Amino acid sequence: MNFTRVNGVVIHHEVRGTVGKPVLVFCNSLGTDFRIWDAVVGRLEADYRIVLYDKRGHGLSEATPQPYAMTDHVDDLAALLDHLDITGATIVGLSVGGMIAQGLAARWPHLVSRLVLCDTGHRIGHDDLWNSRIEAVNTKGIKAIADGILERWFTPSFRAPDNDAFVGYTAMLTRTTVDGYAGTCYALRDADLTESTRALKLPTLCIVGDQDGSTPPELVQELADLIGGARFEIIADAGHLPCIEQPEATAALIADFLRETTPAA
Numbered sequence: 001m002n003f004t005r006v007n008g009v010v011i012h013h014e015v016r017g018t019v020g021k022p023v024l025v026f027c028n029s030l031g032t033d034f035r036i037w038d039a040v041v042g043r044l045e046a047d048y049r050i051v052l053y054d055k056r057g058h059g060l061s062e063a064t065p066q067p068y069a070m071t072d073h074v075d076d077l078a079a080l081l082d083h084l085d086i087t088g089a090t091i092v093g094l095s096v097g098g099m100i101a102q103g104l105a106a107r108w109p110h111l112v113s114r115l116v117l118c119d120t121g122h123r124i125g126h127d128d129l130w131n132s133r134i135e136a137v138n139t140k141g142i143k144a145i146a147d148g149i150l151e152r153w154f155t156p157s158f159r160a161p162d163n164d165a166f167v168g169y170t171a172m173l174t175r176t177t178v179d180g181y182a183g184t185c186y187a188l189r190d191a192d193l194t195e196s197t198r199a200l201k202l203p204t205l206c207i208v209g210d211q212d213g214s215t216p217p218e219l220v221q222e223l224a225d226l227i228g229g230a231r232f233e234i235i236a237d238a239g240h241l242p243c244i245e246q247p248e249a250t251a252a253l254i255a256d257f258l259r260e261t262t263p264a265a
């Protein structure tokens, strides 16, 4: 467990995997922490160096007061990678984590060699959606809006009350700090990455669960179409978090993409 102050905020992070191998950096979504990647990372750590971190206001990272901007999240990650002396990494980002990945590649291109964009978009939602979520979280708490979020996150069979993992990920969501959650909703409300993402020129894989209720396949296809040469893949029987519902398929798509885009030695 590591805690480091970077860009003015204490960030919880962990480095695992195999020393000397190419670096994969994992970036989590709204209302989650880096444990959502556990089952995917377990399948990749023999061949890669792995960096996991909790974005500000999430997991064990510090919750600075809301609101946040997308550039706050982007610059936190840039400062963490500087601290770890990492450049040219593959960034694997889910949802807002995928927007942070796109922003990092645009703003700090020397830090990023490839992108894996999971269940994300160049713009997610719209002003009214985020404004009403900010208002609800600040006045009633995350528990009050959790059911609707969980319906978009997970397929009906995963949401069975006797599924222990469903109970656990519900706790992860509802224990997110209000500042971290609402602060990141502001960042999502205000971020439209269409033009900066259209200018990206690096190997990119876009992945989405077939039943994603937050960033549906059409949105992720649109994102892939913006980035020249990007690959687009749909994962069956998954909602917004295929890394949890279908870790084997998710890891296999990432591993294939990394093999295909690694230059011959």
Ligand SMILES: O=C(O)CC1=CCC(=O)O1
Pocket (backbone or CB within 6 Å): 028, 029, 030, 094, 095, 096, 097, 124, 149, 152, 188, 214, 240
């Ligand atoms: O909460 C949701 O609906 C899903 C989501 C949107 C952005 C993000 O990171 O998660």
